[in-house]
Amino acid sequence: MSDLEPVVVSPDAGDALVSYCRDRFSHCTVVSDERTWEVAGRAIAEALESAGVKVGTIHLHGEEVVADERFLTDGFVQADVDTEAFIAAGSGTITDITRFISHRMRRAFISAPTAASVDGYTSKGSPLVLRGVKKSIYSHAPEALFADSSVLREAPHELTAAGFGDIIGKITSIADWRLGHLVWEEPYDDAIAERTLDTVRQSVDARREIGHGEDAEILTLMNALIESGLCMLDFGASRPASGAEHHISHFWEMQLLRDGKPGILHGAKVGVATVMVCRLYERVRSLDAAAVKRQLESTTPPAFDEECSMIHSAYGSLAGDVIEAHRPLLGLRGSVLEGIQERILTNWGRIRKIVDEVPETETVREYLRDAGAPTEPSEIGLSPELAQQGLLSGHFLRDRFTIAKLVRVLGLNPG
Ligand SMILES: [Zn+2]
Structure with a gap:
């Protein structure tokens, strides 16, 4: 069995995420796009800051975020080398970009899904589009996952x-x-x-x-x-x-x-x-x-x-x-x-x-x-x-x- 612990899917998942991170990290980075920053990323960042955790952000801009060379580079450029953990506040693509960046920087990876849209949150592979070809690249699974049901409910149908x-x-x-x-x-x-x-x-x-x-x-x-x-x-x-x-x-x-x-x-x-x-x-x-x-x-x-x-x-x-x-x-x-x-x-x-x-x-x-x-x-x-x-x-x-x-x-x- 996998050692992913904990997995929290509940209305209290946001609080659980903050106490999990506060107990382990002094510096976290929240990764989101424009929509997921509004529905989840901002609240996570503010709650972590209130809990005394230093917070960095990676904002992925654009109408359509794709897990390709361009957005990966964008993410790496914004990543603070001192961060201890990356929190993916988003759906599949944001999660895959965060999974890859955190793995290659050897940092912790926390998943905070914003939609029940895909089954890849807990997987090890990052499906990336490299030179136009979709490939699954070895990286890592999140060490913990916190899905806030009030956020999932608000996702577009x-x-x-x-x-x-x-x-x-x-x-x-x-x-x-x-x-x-x-x-x-x-x-x-x-x-x-x-x-x-x-x-x-x-x-x-x-x-x-x-x-x-x-x-x-x-x-x-x-x-x-x-x-x-x-x-x-x-x-x-x-x-x-x-x-x-x-x-x-x-x-x-x-x-x-x-x-x-x-x-x-x-x-x-x-x-x-x-x-x-x-x-x-x-x-x-x-x-x-x-x-x-x-x-x-x-x-x-x-x-x-x-x-x-x-x-x-x-x-x-x-x-x-x-x-x-x-x-x-x-x-x-x-x-x-x-x-x-x-x-x-x-x-x-x-x-x-x-x-x-x-x-x-x-x-x-x-x-x-x-x-x-x-x-x-x-x-x-x-x-x-x-x-x-x-x-x-x-x-x-x-x-x-x-x-x-x-x-x-x-x-x-x-x-
Ligand atoms: Zn699938």
Whole structure:
């Protein structure tokens, strides 16, 4: 289990944060953007000062803060070298920037989430956009987390709905992880998979109240997001919480950045991508063992050159990095392909069980709609072409075996 202590999600979290910091540090730095300074950062800074703690600030300015080279540099430049702890007063991006800066400066990192919008608060990796490519860079988890429920309640509903979308993504990320374990021999931990699925069950039960902005259920969602983050922390990688739906979401994010278009909330993209990935599961669900055998015998996955040219047309100048990272799964041939095919056939019963446990696409769409979250690419401003490109090329981003790979190996049409 993780040693993150304490985790406080309550109306008194602000007071708990101040006494925690006062007992340990004489100098803290509060990191926020314009909105989160108003809703949380300022109050934290003033309360710490009243408690006798010296307080510095890092203000990240701009319409849209991105965890990229520019904002990281901005943060480092404002960081006081004498500070003992960095407090992230913000949602996902502020937290990731603070996580990275505090880690590289070897200072304590405290998380003070301002929205139930994402499950990354408690994770170790910082998802950063470096030279236009989204990567998870090793850093550290917060040593403590204080989520003030009165602050979470005031967050714009689209942020809370995005948090619900991020949790709904665990439906396919866990199924993908189980496939990856059976077919690509990826490390797997069933207890962590079950803990992650519990976060889905709790959030799905609370979905209508989350949609209505009810306090108690927003706390349920926040606790689910924290638990999902702890599952990643305990496993030591993002695998439990990130499958094909996250790869598609990361792909869209990179394309929007490249084109200079405004970003879309992480969980909103993940929710929409999860609906698309559920359709892939439906395709596989229609096959019986005999059909799978026929498909494997009659299918040759795309060749190395063919996949490289797909990556070039989808990723442009980023293609070289993507090809390098994805090399083990490119142009599957020979003994590697035979091994995959054999494991699919041998484990077909177990694979079918995994596939059957993924709810129908329409059910997942209803969950999202009940929580007030988007379900279609058009609702979040994605063109049909970009949406489709994510489905076809998102899986090249990670060398993980997901339903997107299974569909290719089986020769099924993903689109
Ligand atoms: Zn996520």
